[in-house]
Amino acid sequence: MDDSRKLRGSFAEGIAINFLKKKRFKIITANYQYRGGEIDIIAFDPRKKELVFVEVRSKWCDSLAKDWQTMPIIPEDSVNKTKFHKIEKTVWFFLEKETVSWQRYAGNLPRYSFPEWRIDLISVTIEKYTKTAQIRHYEYLFF
Amino acid sequence: MKHTSRVKSCAVVGLDTVIVDVETDFFPGIHKFNIVGLPDAAIKESQQRVGSALKNSGAVPPYRLGVVIVNLAPADLRKVGAVYDLPIAIGILSASSQIRSNSSYLKDSLFVGELALNGDLRGVKGVLPIALSAKNAGYKNLFIPEANASETSVVKGLRVYPVKNLEQLMLFFEEEKNITPFKVFREISIKPKYLFDMREICGQEHVKRAMEIVAAGGHNVCLIGPPGSGKTLIARTFPSILPEMGLEECLETTKIFSVAGKLDDSNPLVRERPFRAPHHTSSNIALIGGGTNPHPGEISLSHRGVLFLDEFLEFPAKTLDCLRQPLEDGIITISRAAGSVTFPARFILIAAMNPCPCGYATDTEKECTCNANAISRYQRKLSGPICDRIDIFVDVPRVKYDKLTGEGGRESSEEIRERVQKARDIQSLRFKENAIFSNAEMNNQYIKKYCQYGQETKDILIEAIRKFHLSARSYFRTLKIARTIADLENSGQIETRHVAEALQYRFQGESLIS
Numbered sequence: 001m002d003d004s005r006k007l008r009g010s011f012a013e014g015i016a017i018n019f020l021k022k023k024r025f026k027i028i029t030a031n032y033q034y035r036g037g038e039i040d041i042i043a044f045d046p047r048k049k050e051l052v053f054v055e056v057r058s059k060w061c062d063s064l065a066k067d068w069q070t071m072p073i074i075p076e077d078s079v080n081k082t083k084f085h086k087i088e089k090t091v092w093f094f095l096e097k098e099t100v101s102w103q104r105y106a107g108n109l110p111r112y113s114f115p116e117w118r119i120d121l122i123s124v125t126i127e128k129y130t131k132t133a134q135i136r137h138y139e140y141l142f143f
Numbered sequence: 144m145k146h147t148s149r150v151k152s153c154a155v156v157g158l159d160t161v162i163v164d165v166e167t168d169f170f171p172g173i174h175k176f177n178i179v180g181l182p183d184a185a186i187k188e189s190q191q192r193v194g195s196a197l198k199n200s201g202a203v204p205p206y207r208l209g210v211v212i213v214n215l216a217p218a219d220l221r222k223v224g225a226v227y228d229l230p231i232a233i234g235i236l237s238a239s240s241q242i243r244s245n246s247s248y249l250k251d252s253l254f255v256g257e258l259a260l261n262g263d264l265r266g267v268k269g270v271l272p273i274a275l276s277a278k279n280a281g282y283k284n285l286f287i288p289e290a291n292a293s294e295t296s297v298v299k300g301l302r303v304y305p306v307k308n309l310e311q312l313m314l315f316f317e318e319e320k321n322i323t324p325f326k327v328f329r330e331i332s333i334k335p336k337y338l339f340d341m342r343e344i345c346g347q348e349h350v351k352r353a354m355e356i357v358a359a360g361g362h363n364v365c366l367i368g369p370p371g372s373g374k375t376l377i378a379r380t381f382p383s384i385l386p387e388m389g390l391e392e393c394l395e396t397t398k399i400f401s402v403a404g405k406l407d408d409s410n411p412l413v414r415e416r417p418f419r420a421p422h423h424t425s426s427n428i429a430l431i432g433g434g435t436n437p438h439p440g441e442i443s444l445s446h447r448g449v450l451f452l453d454e455f456l457e458f459p460a461k462t463l464d465c466l467r468q469p470l471e472d473g474i475i476t477i478s479r480a481a482g483s484v485t486f487p488a489r490f491i492l493i494a495a496m497n498p499c500p501c502g503y504a505t506d507t508e509k510e511c512t513c514n515a516n517a518i519s520r521y522q523r524k525l526s527g528p529i530c531d532r533i534d535i536f537v538d539v540p541r542v543k544y545d546k547l548t549g550e551g552g553r554e555s556s557e558e559i560r561e562r563v564q565k566a567r568d569i570q571s572l573r574f575k576e577n578a579i580f581s582n583a584e585m586n587n588q589y590i591k592k593y594c595q596y597g598q599e600t601k602d603i604l605i606e607a608i609r610k611f612h613l614s615a616r617s618y619f620r621t622l623k624i625a626r627t628i629a630d631l632e633n634s635g636q637i638e639t640r641h642v643a644e645a646l647q648y649r650f651q652g653e654s655l656i657s
Contacts (some may be wrong), residue, residue, distance in 0.1 A: 070206040077206075079173055121173065138172055 014126040015133050020120065025052065025061070028101055034113055037090030040091030041122075044105035051102055051117035053091050056139070058124040065135050068125070075123035076136070081143045087119055146170060148244055149236035151253050152230035154222055154275065155269035155475075157437060157484025158398055160276040162253070164216040165227060167234035171209040174285070178231070180215030189228045192258045193346030197232055200262040200309040202241050211235065211371055221481055223436045226267045229256035229286065233308060242316040252284035253277045262309040266290030271401035274298040275394075286312065292325045293411035294401055297394060335415040337383035339376070341556040346546035350377055353537040354647060355559050358384045359566035360627030361581030363470065363492040363532060364456050365455065365650075368507040371533040374495040377539070378451045381493060382418045383556035385449070386564040392447045395487060399439050399446055417448035427465050432486055438478040442469050443486040455494035456524045470532040473584070494533065498522075506541055534583060534620050534649040566630040584626045587619055594622040596637040603639055607646055621645045 017027055026044040028051075041054035057075035065071050095102070095114050106115035121138040148163045160582060176177050176190040190205070205211045213231050233254055237244040255273055257265040270291040277285050278301040283620045287295070291326045292305035303325040304314050314320040341351060350366070366374040382657045398545040400406050406413075409553045421430060421441045432440030442450055452458060469475045473489035498504040499518040504511040513521075569621065570581055573593060579585065585593065596604075604621070607613060613621070624645035634641070 069203045074207075076173055141173060143173075 006130070008058055008060065008126070012126065012133075013056050014128075015124050015135065016041060016054065016056045016122045019135050019137070020052075020054070026105055028105065032094055032098075034090055034093040034097070037086050037093070039090050039094065040084070042094065044102075049106070049116065051095075051106060051115050052120050052121055053085070053087065053094075053117065054120045055087055056122050056124060058126060060086075060128050061125050062128055064125060064127050064132065068134060068136070071125075075125060076121070076138075078120060079141075083139065084119070084143045091117065091119065096112060146238050148234050148249070150234045150237065150249060151282070152227055152255060153253050154220060154226075155224075155272055155402060156482070157486060158222070158272055158439075159267075159484070160272050160404060161217070161220055162276075162280060163220070163222065163227070163230075164214075165230040165234050166214040166216065167207075167211065167231070167252075168214075169211040169235075169237040169238055173209070174206040174218075175210045176205055176213075177211070177221060178213045178651065180213075180218050180222060181220065183224070183385075185225045185276060186215075186222055186227055189225060189231060189258075191444070192225075192228055192260060192345075193232045193235065195260040196228070196258040196309050197235065198233075198264040199260065200313060202309075202313065203239060205235050208235070208239055214477065218624055221436075224267065225265075226269075226517045228256045228258040228287075229264065229306075229309075229312075230254040231304065232258060233312070236313065236316075242313060246316055248284060248316065251282050252286060253282050254286045256286070256288045260311065262394075264288035264306050264308060268404035269402045270294045271290035271298075271394075271406075272398050274301060274303065275398070277301055287309070287358065288410070289385070289644045293408050294397070294406055295325060296364065296411055297390070310334075310356040335387060337415070337556065339380040339556075340383060341380055341559055342553050344373060344377060344380060344553075346542040347373060347377065347539065350537050351537050351554075351559075353535055354381055355384065355563060356624065356627050356631065357381075357491065357493075357535055357647075358386075358559075358563045359582075359631050360570075361583040362534035362624065362627065362642055363494075363583070364535040364537065365494040365496065365533045366537055366539050367496055367498050367505070369504075369541055370502045372539045372541050374539050378449075378453070378493045378495060379418070380556065381451075381491075382449055383417050384559040384563055385416050385569050388414065388416055388447060396447050399443050399486065403439050403444060405444070415448075417445050418451065419445040419448070420451040420453060423454045424482065425458075425462070427462050431465050431477070431488075433474050433477050433479070435479060435481065437479060437481075437484045437486075439486045440475075442466065442475060442488040442490060443444055445490040448490055449493055451489045451493045451495070453495050455496040456521060460495070461525055462528065463524075464526060465574070467528050470529075492533065496525075505538060508541060529602045530650055533618055533650070534624055536650045538572060565633065566627065569630045569633065582623055582630070585626075586625055590622050590626075591621050594626045594637055596622075596625075596642070597639075600637060600639045600642050603642055607642075611646070611649070617625060619648055621649065624648055 020043050028042040030041050032039045032042055039053050040056040043052045045052050053060045058080055059075045087118045119141040125134045147168045152163045152165050154161045154163045178186060194204045194206055234243045237249060256266050259265055266288045271294045272289055273297040274285055275298055283302060285301055286306050289305040290308050295303045304322045305325050315322050368374055393412055400413050419441045423535055430441050433444055469488040474485050475488045476483055476485045499511055499513045500521050501512045503509040504518060625641040628641040628644055629637045
């Protein structure tokens with residue numbers, strides 16, 4: 001991965017974290033990696049009392065269209081089944097290995113039981129020059 | 144905000160049609176496009192075509208609308224073909240409010256058409272049955288590809304909109320630009336064209352006479368003769384002496400051709416009686432129709448026309464026996480796992496065959512090289528039941544040299560056709576209250592009712608039965624032919640000479656060869 005993509009990724013992740021914080025989500029960790037799988041943001045949704053695993057997709061664009069549906073390329077296009085399953089696998093690793101970190105928010109649960117969780121997608125389209133971004137948040141990602 | 148829409152389309156099952164509701168719903172999320180309601184592969188792939196067509200027509204494509212679900216109701220009917228591209232596209236446009244969803248056009252219109260990636264509409268099969276059923280079901284408008292518009296020219300009382308591309312249709316719904324409805328009823332003034340004329344046939348006067356009777360009564364005929372005697376030419380000329388098709392018959396035939404996808408702009412309406420001559424290697428399915436999604440076979444394509452089976456005995460016995468029921472009933476019911484459909488198949492069968500394997504058994508000049516055993520084996524291929532359904536057997540002998548070169552005095556097809564038409568008129572008057580059209584369709588009950596003869600004729604018939612060992616069926620068949628001959632002479636009662644002529648046309652079996 002070249003540097004500009006990495007840079008864009010971390011930039012978009014920052015935007016996404018701020019977005020979630022504004023929505024009063026509790027951020028648990030960012031860039032959780034295990035055995036080749038990665039989860040961009042892990043957070044806790046206090047309203048629905050759910051662990052939220054967030055995948056952030058981002059794209060540069062020359063100018064933001066008011067109506068995103070008319071844009072030729074959007075970040076959502078690059079999500080697919082394989083990526084989803086990879087995230088799902090990493091989620092299970094996280095739930096089993098990192099009990100301590102999620103117990104702080106979801107509370108103590110009996111052994112072998114897990115909190116409610118979901119996978120979300122946040123798409124960030126960033127205008128190249130003004131660095132303004134357009135965010136869309138999809139809950140309950142499923143394939 | 145409601146994100147659903149309902150657009151009507153039409154499925155063709157056999158020759159019948161079923162109105163299909165195309166319901167569209169969408170909700171936000173990562174893009175998914177599901178088509179449910181037993182679609183086949185062509186419809187599943189239509190999501191790609193619809194997506195591209197919508198994008199290239201300047202609309203928001205389905206992959207920007209999140210999760211899109213399209214339901215084709217009724218759910219238990221298997222949907223086949225690409226005709227649902229257009230209704231799905233319109234459904235998506237309407238559900239996402241890109242066209243006015245309260246437009247009255249959506250409620251009382253049917254949409255049919257296949258989309259190209261650039262938004263153009265491609266022609267589809269079976270538009271005529273769809274147009275007819277749209278009219279009968281009380282729909283006011285029909286949106287079809289421009290390529291199919293001429294097919295609907297005979298359907299009155301329905302506004303048919305020939306659509307060039309999706310963009311044009313979107314503008315139409317915004318009422319910015321109108322599509323002019325197809326000028327519907329076009330007077331059928333085109334006269335049928337015939338490739339051959341009876342005038343071209345040298346000699347064979349008795350065969351021509353037999354063909355005239357065949358045409359007049361709608362009988363089935365078998366031509367028996369040595370190679371090169373003109374059996375095939377006579378059969379090909381036969382459609383030219385058949386009466387012209389009425390509008391009703393035209394529609395029936397055109398419907399079948401429409402479903403089979405055999406219509407184009409140059410002949411939107413089948414005016415000539417069809418003449419089908421399948422090769423003797425044709426399979427059963429090719430002949431009678433079938434397939435996973437049953438399509439009409441040769442016998443249905445020759446409905447109201449002629450099915451010519453050249454080298455009749457070279458057809459596999461099984462294939463010939465398939466013809467038994469359609470010859471009797473005039474319809475063919477094809478049943479498959481997916482369901483059963485009925486196609487009409489009322490045709491005149493012309494069979495041509497040689498009397499023996501070498502072909503010269505009845506020839507006066509060339510010696511036959513077959514032994515008696517081979518000949519009887521050859522003729523045994525003609526099974527009894529099929530034989531029974533063929534009314535007229537004609538011997539077609541070799542044409543002598545002086546006849547070949549002689550000129551003049553021959554009748555043209557038109558003159559014969561006029562006589563045939565008169566005989567048919569008499570028949571249609573006679574069978575006005577019965578559900579049949581021609582003498583050939585008479586059953587025993589009708590024969591008793593309509594074939595009256597005098598004492599003298601009765602004596603001859605009794606004599607014939609005794610001498611030729613006529614079976615009950617042959618007796619009735621003789622009467623049927625005699626009835627047609629009498630009709631040709633405009634004679635109310637069957638006279639002795641009519642019966643005498645009819646007796647010539649019975650199957651003489653192996654006695655042919657002697």
